[in-house]
Amino acid sequence: MSNMEKLRFYFDFPFVRYAFIVGILIALCSSLLGVTLVLKRFSFIGDGLSHVAFGAMSLSATLPVMIKKYALAWSGDEKLSPRMQSVVNWFGNLNDMYIVLPVTLICAVLLLRTGQNTKIKGDAAVAMLSVSALAIGYLLMNRYPSRANISGDVCSTLFGSTSIITLKQEDVRLCIIMSIVVLLTFILFYNKIFAVTFDENFIKAAGVKANAYNLLIAVITALIIVLAMNLVGSLLISALIIFPALSAMRVFKSFRAVIICSAVISVLCAAFGIIASILYSTPVGSTIVAADLAVFILFSIVSAVTGRVRK
Amino acid sequence: MVCKNASLGYEDGIVAENLDFTIKKGDYLCILGENGSGKSTLIKAILGLKSQVSGTIEWCGDVKKNEVGYLPQQTVVQKDFPASVREIVRSGCLAKCGLRPFYSKEEKELAENTMKQLEIDKLAKRCYRDLSGGQQQRVLLARALCATRKMLLLDEPVTGLDPKAQTDLYELIAKLNREGITIIMVSHDIVSAVKYASHILHIGGRKQLFFGTTEDYAKSAAGKLFIGTEMIENE
Numbered sequence: 001m002s003n004m005e006k007l008r009f010y011f012d013f014p015f016v017r018y019a020f021i022v023g024i025l026i027a028l029c030s031s032l033l034g035v036t037l038v039l040k041r042f043s044f045i046g047d048g049l050s051h052v053a054f055g056a057m058s059l060s061a062t063l064p065v066m067i068k069k070y071a072l073a074w075s076g077d078e079k080l081s082p083r084m085q086s087v088v089n090w091f092g093n094l095n096d097m098y099i100v101l102p103v104t105l106i107c108a109v110l111l112l113r114t115g116q117n118t119k120i121k122g123d124a125a126v127a128m129l130s131v132s133a134l135a136i137g138y139l140l141m142n143r144y145p146s147r148a149n150i151s152g153d154v155c156s157t158l159f160g161s162t163s164i165i166t167l168k169q170e171d172v173r174l175c176i177i178m179s180i181v182v183l184l185t186f187i188l189f190y191n192k193i194f195a196v197t198f199d200e201n202f203i204k205a206a207g208v209k210a211n212a213y214n215l216l217i218a219v220i221t222a223l224i225i226v227l228a229m230n231l232v233g234s235l236l237i238s239a240l241i242i243f244p245a246l247s248a249m250r251v252f253k254s255f256r257a258v259i260i261c262s263a264v265i266s267v268l269c270a271a272f273g274i275i276a277s278i279l280y281s282t283p284v285g286s287t288i289v290a291a292d293l294a295v296f297i298l299f300s301i302v303s304a305v306t307g308r309v310r311k
Numbered sequence: 312m313v314c315k316n317a318s319l320g321y322e323d324g325i326v327a328e329n330l331d332f333t334i335k336k337g338d339y340l341c342i343l344g345e346n347g348s349g350k351s352t353l354i355k356a357i358l359g360l361k362s363q364v365s366g367t368i369e370w371c372g373d374v375k376k377n378e379v380g381y382l383p384q385q386t387v388v389q390k391d392f393p394a395s396v397r398e399i400v401r402s403g404c405l406a407k408c409g410l411r412p413f414y415s416k417e418e419k420e421l422a423e424n425t426m427k428q429l430e431i432d433k434l435a436k437r438c439y440r441d442l443s444g445g446q447q448q449r450v451l452l453a454r455a456l457c458a459t460r461k462m463l464l465l466d467e468p469v470t471g472l473d474p475k476a477q478t479d480l481y482e483l484i485a486k487l488n489r490e491g492i493t494i495i496m497v498s499h500d501i502v503s504a505v506k507y508a509s510h511i512l513h514i515g516g517r518k519q520l521f522f523g524t525t526e527d528y529a530k531s532a533a534g535k536l537f538i539g540t541e542m543i544e545n546e
Contacts, residue, residue, distance in 0.1 A: 039392060188412040195402040198392060202451075205358040205381035206406035206458045253438035254395035 003279050010278050018172040023270050025179035027240065027288070030224045031266030032186050034245035035259050036197045036217060045111050047238040048126035049225045052107045053100050054234040055133030057157050060099035062144040064092040069144065097174055101226050108222035112214055159233040159285050178227055182220050189216065194255055232285030240266070243292035250296075250303040265295050332512050332522040336461075339485070339494045341508035343501060344515050350497050353514070354466055357495070379495075380455030382465040385447070390440065396450050397435040400426055403457030418457075425453045429483070445476030452483070462493040469500065481507055 010016045037043055071084045080088065111126055137157075141150055186193070195203045196213045204210045228237045248262035273288030330353065334340050344350050358379060380403075403425075404418040414422075426432040429449050434442065439450060448468055455463055465484065469477040477500075485507050488494045498504050504511060504525075511528040513521040521528055 039388060041388065191402065191405060191408070191413065194394070194398065195405045198389065198394060198399060198402060199383065199386070201360070201383045202381050202454070202458075203402070203405055204360055205379060205383075205464075206403075207359075207378075208406050249393050253393055253441070254436070255393060255398050256395075258393045 006279060007275065015169070015172070016278075018169075020271075020274055022172050022175045022179075023274050023284070023288075024267055025176065025183075026224070026228050027244075027266040027270030028263055029179050029182040029186075030228055030237075030240045031244040031262045032183075032259060033217070033220055033224055034241040034243075034266075035248070035255075035262055036193055037221065038242055038245045038249070039197050040217075042112075042221075043238065043242050044123065044126050045108070046221060046225060046241045048111060048130040049104055049108055049222060050229070050234040050237040051130035051137075052133040053104045053225055053229050053237075054157055055137035056100040056103035057096055057229065057234070058137035058141045058154075059103070060091075060094070060096045061146050061153070062140045063099070064088045065144040065146050066140075067091060095170055095174070097171075097226060100229070101222070104222040104226050105219060108218040109215060112218040157229070157233060158235045159283060175227055178223055182223055182227075185216070185220060189213065193217065198255075232288060236285045236289050239289040239292055243289070243296050244269070247292075247296045247299040250299045251306075266292070269295060330512075330514065330519050332519070334493060334495065334510070336493055337488070337491055339488045339507060339509045340496070341504040341511050342495065342497045343499075343504060343511060343513045349514055351466075354464060354497060357464060378459050378461055380457075380459040380461075380463045382448070382451050382455050382463065382468055384466050384470065385451075392439055394439050395436055396426070396431060396439060396442070397422065399439055399450055400431075400435075400453045400457060403454035406458055422453075422457055425456045428456075429453045443476070444472045445479060448472065448476075448480055449483070456487075456492075460492065462495070463487070465494065465496040467497055467499065469498070469503075477503075 011020075034046075037046055067084075068080065068088050071080055071088075072078075075081065075084075107129060111129065138154060141154060146153075192208070192213050193216075195208070196210050196217070200210045200214075224241070225234075225237055228240055232240055244262035244266035245258070247265055248258045252258045252261050269291040270288050273291045274284060276282065276291075277284045277287045332340075342350055342353065358381060401414055401419065401422045404414055404421060407418060408414065423432070423435075426435060429452060431446065431449050431453060434446060434450070439447065442450065452463075452465075452468075463484075468484070469480055472480065481503055484494060484496070488507075494508075496504075496508070505528070508525055510523065511521060511525055512519070513528070
């Protein structure tokens with residue numbers, strides 16, 4: 001089968017097409033906010049939050065098992081009461097997002113709070129939170145295994161689904177809705193986000209509620225991270241957020257140009273990564289990140305060369 | 312603006328006590344003081360970013376709280392910020408927008424006119440991080456002027472500029488003051504303060520050492536001491 005035929009074969013499935021759209025949307029959202037996060041010196045927060053999301057993901061995966069176990073031990077019966085059974089089923093059927101999203105949101109708000117007061121404390125807080133979330137997540141997964149293949153589960157949460165085809169229909173729908181929310185918020189608050197990023201004190205003095213916009217940024221960051229977990233997994237999310245922004249900043253000189261360029265880079269890399277992962281059956285997440293890295297190196301060379309020419 | 316008996320400080324102690332001064336429309340007030348004398352805290356209080364421990368800061372006349380154009384000290388973030396001059400100057404209009412997502416035609420025009428006034432209109436498309444220190448300060452000044460035409464608060468605006476750029480900036484500020492804009496400037500530079508300002512507020516050792524016109528300051532004890540040491544240092 002030639003590459004073209006292989007692609008056509010895959011894209012005949014509706015879920016592959018959906019996954020492609022989701023990938024592109026996630027890449028677009030993360031690159032838009034990435035510029036702000038990098039410039040505000042908040043790139044590390046993306047990293048910390050993604051580990052928190054991992055912890056929350058393991059919690060939500062193990063919750064039904066945990067409840068079942070303790071309910072049995074507490075009642076001393078062989079079987080669960082019908083009521084308990086329905087609770088366990090409810091948690092089992094619950095989409096992971098409904099647990100991961102609120103936990104990540106809360107942590108995002110807390111982290112941005114501490115980050116404002118003192119720099120070093122903020123740094124330490126992020127490091128502490130992210131490693132504890134990782135450790136507890138892994139601990140939970142081992143202690144209360146919900147499926148037989150623990151290391152497979154862990155691996156796919158950390159590095160993303162080995163293949164986009166494992167995305168569930170509901171994930172896709174949720175992703176599309178959330179990406180649209182993020183995009184709209186970003187466009188509507190573009191000028192405010194720029195001002196908050198460039199100079200918080202100035203706009204505070206002018207009577208603009210800068211803290212409210214900081215909170216907004218924290219909330220969208222959390223949203224994006226939860227979204228991107230499906231695509232690239234929690235270890236590689238920061239790459240999706242940081243790389244396009246850094247590449248664009250090498251070459252472009254105005255905020256709008258940087259944003260547009262980083263969006264274009266991110267979308268192209270995501271598209272390329274997904275197609276390559278289908279053709280060569282590589283993991284989606286790492287393929288996309290590798291593409292982002294390649295673009296970053298290319299842009300660094302371009303900026304070094306043009307910089308020298310200008311001087 | 313009237314500041315009555317205001318004491319400023321943080322939870323763990325008072326930084327400056329019993330500050331008592333009045334600023335009238337068209338004044339050029341220079342706030343002097345050593346590092347740690349509470350200048351920055353006073354700025355925050357004037358801007359309404361921080362409330363005073365006791366006493367009052369009153370706004371009367373046509374300048375209201377949050378109608379102060381602020382020229383902050385540069386932060387690390389700004390030094391390599393990829394933004395064009397036009398984008399930065401326009402962001403001064405943000406407070407006028409309220410919840411409206413984009414700038415109106417008038418606000419864009421205001422930004423263009425302000426850039427012309429400060430002679431940076433040719434730099435409009437240039438990147439902020441590629442400008443010289445003096446040009447960067449002009450950009451930030453233009454942004455502050457977009458926010459308000461009544462009162463400007465400048466926090467050590469000449470720090471890090473070469474002597475020529477310092478003089479240019481002082482002259483520019485004096486020109487704006489002659490056009491009727493009230494100026495409050497925080498500075499270390501006593502010589503220029505005495506040269507340009509109409510009033511001086513000198514704080515040090517946790518209290519107000521002097522407030523009054525510049526002529527009186529030169530005669531006062533605090534002034535003589537401060538100017539005297541400054542002269543000796545300069546020699």
